[in-house]
Amino acid sequence: MKPRSLMFTLYGEYIQYYGGEIWVGSLIQLMSGFGISESSVRGAILRMVQKNLLKVRKKGNKSYYSITEHGKRRVDDGVTRVYAAPRAAWDGKWRILSYSFPEEKRELRNEIRKELTWTGFGMISNSTWISPNPLENQVMEMIKIYQIEENTILFSCSDVVSHTNDSIIEKGWDIGQVSDNYDKFIEKYSPEFEQLREKALTNTLTDEECFIKRTSIVHEYRKFLFQDPGFPRDLLPEDWVGTKARELFWNIHQLISIPSIRYFESIYESAPDQEIKPVRDKAINPFKEVYV
Structure with a gap:
């Protein structure tokens, strides 16, 4: 588990609901439960501050860290997508982003690709990305933050003349691979759910164990944000396995949530x-x- 990724999980799962700021000593102790050393935590914090993802505030001889506006956008998007149920109906519109970057902006282009993948867009050509979800506000905010108004065009349409909706989905996403990964998630965590439920019934679950389990499964489930575009149900196969995976995730999360928060x-x-x-x-x- 990478320190930076774990920190995003901790801020999204816990810290944001407690004022959004935490003493570095608490952060070090929380992350030690996942085998991350103090030096690794401090190194990750430094890099995140340098990338304008975290900011520090001194009080006496202690340092307190909170997420910047830039980092908060990533946290908020992740929390929304992890915990929101998919829409049932598609509005029939495709959101399409096209961009053109000069070679000297290659690194920026790569960053935009990561942002679009995270948001759930699929690439249908080298510079054209598409999504059936109403992500106009998020994309326009991204364009503003990166100051790439001159390099991008965002538009929506209800018809793609040359391709069917199914063929567009096939070009932009590997839904079969996403389905396989959900199957693996279910195979891994179904036995864990039964074990946790048994321990809960016998009152042998500790608060620390619940915190580590809840944080770990959220951390694992968040990986689907880079794979699953979160299609409306209209565009998903019948008996979509992602629905079963979400139900399992919900069951485990709620079983251990209260003791996790206590810890x-x-x-x-x-x-x-x-x-x-x-x-x-x-x-x-x-x-x-x-x-939403």
């Missing part, structure tokens, strides 16, 4: 000048009924 609260330390009003109910159950 986090036992480690978490905010700055002494901060009056924190935790949004504990959302930290326990962040699931939403409708995709």
Whole structure:
């Protein structure tokens, strides 16, 4: 588990509901449960500060870290997509982004590709990306943040003359591979769910174990954000295995959520000048009924 990726998970799962800021000592202790050393945590924090993903605030001799606006966009997008149920109906529109970057902006072009993949777009040609989801606001925000107005064109259409919707999906995404990966997720975590449920019934689950399990499964499930575009059900195969994987994820999450939060609260330390009003109910159950 990479420190930077784990930090995004911790901020999205816990810290954002407790004022969005945490003492570095608490962060080090929380991450030690995943085998990450203090030096690795501090190194990851430094790199994230340099990339404008984290910012630091000093109070006395202690350092407190929070997510920047740039980092918060990634956290918020991830939380929304992990916990929101897919829409049932497609509005019939394709969102299409085309771009052209000069060679000296090659690194920027690669960054935009990562952003689009994360958002759920599929690439149908070297410079053309497409999605059936209403992502106009997110894409326009990305364009503004990266200042690439002159390099991009975003438009939507209801008809693709040369291809069927199924062939567009086949060009842009490997749905078969996504399905296989969901099968592997179910195969791995179904036995874990039964074991956790048995331990819960016999009152042998510790708060720390629940915290590690919840964080780990969220961390694992987040990987699907780079694979599964989150299609409306209209565009998915019948008996889509992703639905079963989400139900399993929900079952495990809710089984161990309350003790997970208890453990986090036992480690978490905010700055002494901060009056924190935790949004504990959302930290326990962040699931939403409708995709937004």
